[in-house]
Amino acid sequence: xxxxxxxxxxxxxxxxxxxxxxxxxxxxxxxxxxxxxxxxxxxxxxxxxxxxxxxxxxxxxxxxxxxxxxxxxxxxxxxxxxxxxxxxxxxxxxxxxxxxxxxxxxxxxxxxxxxxxxxxxxxxxxxxxxxxxxxxxxxxxxxxxxxxxxxxxxxxxxxxxxxxxxxxxxxxxxxxxxxxxxxxxxxxxxxxxxxxxxxxxxxxxxxxxxxxxxxxxxxxxxxxxxxxxxxxxxxxxxxxxxxxxxxxxxxxxxxxxxxxxxxxxxxxxxxxxxxxxxxxxxxxxxxxxxxxxxxxx
Numbered sequence: 001x002x003x004x005x006x007x008x009x010x011x012x013x014x015x016x017x018x019x020x021x022x023x024x025x026x027x028x029x030x031x032x033x034x035x036x037x038x039x040x041x042x043x044x045x046x047x048x049x050x051x052x053x054x055x056x057x058x059x060x061x062x063x064x065x066x067x068x069x070x071x072x073x074x075x076x077x078x079x080x081x082x083x084x085x086x087x088x089x090x091x092x093x094x095x096x097x098x099x100x101x102x103x104x105x106x107x108x109x110x111x112x113x114x115x116x117x118x119x120x121x122x123x124x125x126x127x128x129x130x131x132x133x134x135x136x137x138x139x140x141x142x143x144x145x146x147x148x149x150x151x152x153x154x155x156x157x158x159x160x161x162x163x164x165x166x167x168x169x170x171x172x173x174x175x176x177x178x179x180x181x182x183x184x185x186x187x188x189x190x191x192x193x194x195x196x197x198x199x200x201x202x203x204x205x206x207x208x209x210x211x212x213x214x215x216x217x218x219x220x221x222x223x224x225x226x227x228x229x230x231x232x233x234x235x236x237x238x239x240x241x242x243x244x245x246x247x248x249x250x251x252x253x254x255x256x257x258x259x260x261x262x263x264x265x266x267x268x269x270x271x272x273x274x275x276x277x278x279x280x281x282x283x284x285x286x287x288x289x290x291x292x293x294x295x296x297x
Contacts, residue, residue, distance in 0.1 A: 004052070011051055014059050015044055019209070020281035021130065022067050028125045029071040031114035032240040033286035034262060037208060037279065039074050043067040064132075064140045068122060075118060109287050110240055112162050120155030123148055128156070172236065172291050176243045179265055180236035180291070184245055187234050192223035200269040209279040219273070234261070236291040246288055247277070259283045 022043060027036025043066050056062050113121050122141055126132045132140070137148045172180070186194040196216070205213040205222055213219050226232065230250070237246040239260050246257035259280045264272040276282050 008051060011059070012048070015047060015063070018060060018063055019044070020284075022063065023281055024285055025064065025125055025130060026067055026071055027110055027282070027285050028113045028129060029068075029118075029121060030074060031111045032242070033110060033282045034239065034242065034274070035074070036110075036285075037276075037282050039067065039071050042070045042074075046070065061136060061139050064126075065142075068140050071122075072118060108159060108163065110285060111287065112159065115162055116155050116158055117151075119143065119147070119151040120158065123151040124155035124159060127152055172238060172243055177236055177291055180243055180245060180263070183263060183270075184234040184236055187223075187226070187245075190227060192220075192227065195223060196220050198270045200266065200271045203270055203272065205273045206275070207278055208274060208276050208282070222273075222275075238287075238289050238291070240287045244288075246290060257283060257288050260286070260288060 019040060022040050023033075023036050025036075026039040026043070027033045030036045030039060043063065046066050047063055050066075054062075113125070116124065119141070123137060126137045126140060127134075134145050134148055137143075138145050141148065143151070183195065183198065186192075186198075199216045199219060201216050202214065203216055203219050205219040207213075207222070213222065233248045233250050234245045235248060237244055237257070237260075239246075239262070242262070245261040245263060247259050247261065249255055249258055259276045260283060261276065262272075262274040263270055264274075
């Protein structure tokens with residue numbers, strides 16, 4: 001039916017509009033911009049599957065409820081989940097308009113959120129980062145309003161404690177740095193044949209939010225696309241503590257990386273590439289830091 005087709009197109013357009021906002025939530029729940037995107041993809045798949053089957057009163061609230069459940073499942077699989085319900089006094093009052101002190105949650109490093117129990121983490125992100133009301137948070141998380149208040153209070157206190165005692169920053173080991181530096185050097189020199197020689201036969205490519213390819217032949221075409229554009233230069237670095245290639249714009253040398261590429265290796269060959277060129281919203285909340293090459297040489 002045309003009406004059904006139109007409704008589906010409008011629904012998918014709305015999903016696209018909410019994708020960056022969903023990522024802000026999922027990345028902080030997972031403590032990683034990359035893992036957060038995995039949860040977003042799972043959320044969107046579930047939403048599309050449920051379209052036309054489940055009644056939807058409020059698309060945004062409904063979608064965030066799916067994302068919350070997907071994030072919780074992800075954390076359970078990773079055995080990171082801690083407390084789900086707060087034990088704070090249920091009648092404790094929490095000011096919905098967060099103070100300037102608690103607002104630092106919006107800029108806290110993603111990995112910092114992993115030190116909070118899941119309920120506290122979700123409450124702080126939903127209110128202090130995304131600006132949802134207590135009632136909206138209740139609908140998304142399934143907790144009662146008093147439980148949300150309690151989790152929010154405890155989460156804010158814990159974040160302030162963590163901000164006062166930052167840990168040691170992560171760093172690349174020598175072997176990983178050498179692999180990334182070699183890949184970046186060949187890529188920057190447009191020596192794509194050398195890059196192709198690094199690929200495993202069953203290499204997988206994901207252009208996040210755009211397409212997937214598999215096998216050396218299909219993935220090799222990806223490098224030709226980069227040969228035709230000039231808004232990039234790769235440098236080795238870290239994204240939320242994991243090895244990555246940060247992408248700089250040569251025309252804006254003082255600007256931070258605009259996006260990044262994750263390259264995974266096995267037995268000295270590239271087995272997976274995840275390129276975030278078409279999902280730059282992921283970089284907005286990722287903790288990106290260039291590798292200090294001079295210290296490793």
